[in-house]
Amino acid sequence: MTFKDQRLAFAEILKEDYPPEEINSFFYILTEHYFHLNRFETHQKDDAIFPKEKELQFSEILKRLKEQEPIQYIIGETEFFGLPFKVTKDTLIPRPETEELVELVITEFRESTTSLKLLDIGTGSGCIAISLAKNLSNAIVSAIDISEEALKIAKENAQLNNVSVEFIKSDILQTSRLEESYDIIVSNPPYVRDLEKKLMQPNVLDFEPEGALFVRDDNPLIFYRSIAILAKNSLKPNGLLVFEINEYLALEMTQMLTDLGFTFILTKKDIFGKDRIIQCNFK
Ligand SMILES: C[S@@+](CC[C@H](N)C(=O)[O-])C[C@H]1O[C@@H](n2cnc3c(N)ncnc32)[C@H](O)[C@@H]1O
Known part of the structure; x- marks a missing residue:
């Protein structure tokens, strides 16, 4: 079997499950990951023999892709803000x-x-904390998560990216006050309502951690309210609170933050034109 045969096998086996561009993209992600070849180099190897020992591995991967497992979990890595x-x-x-x-x-x-x-x-994988630590050289960064397993990966990611972040295991819903004061508090907490599950793809529902995503329909702002109350007591003067938000709940978020006394509340849209970020100060 050649590299081209393998690529065609991907196209054939996954054709009912994904659009052609996505199948190609999976194949290139895999050749990059396992053979350190970019797209161009992969094509140059079209007629080269595909290593026998990798054939079995790629056929296992095909099975996992067919079951909608995200490619990032299959290879165990992704890129965020240009960092691994x-x-x-x-x-x-x-x-x-x-x-x-x-x-x-x-x-x-x-x-x-x-x-x-x-x-x-x-913090999850640590993506926000680590990217900020990498790009704001005078920032002293801490990060909280309830999940021990996630924190383990976040610590590995801090090492991988050569930054120092203090990771703290804590349940933010059970925290009555933060120990220190901060210039910046950021959070992308769970915000998908149970009622929105039906809009979601199986690759998210079946594979991503539930506790990172979902909130009850009757209290969708539970994390935001708790964090905002903690931030009121812990933000330094002119400190900034920034949230990633549920696109459908921008008005409720603005109201909640106004009621708590936050000022300069600004909502921003994401690359897809959806309300996605809210920032505010507490004076
Ligand atoms: C939407 S994910 C965000 C992960 C990461 N910051 C990102 O932007 O990709 C929400 C994170 O909140 C954590 N989490 C859920 N409940 C929590 C709680 N009660 N206290 C602290 N962290 C919690 C989850 O473990 C998960 O890592």
């Missing part, structure tokens, strides 16, 4: 929308010359 991140079934796969939250914080604080204390709540 390990991911497992215990961590949410970082989404491109979340990069915009990181970008916003960097833009706001890039010029800052004083040291900045920053807290990421619900």
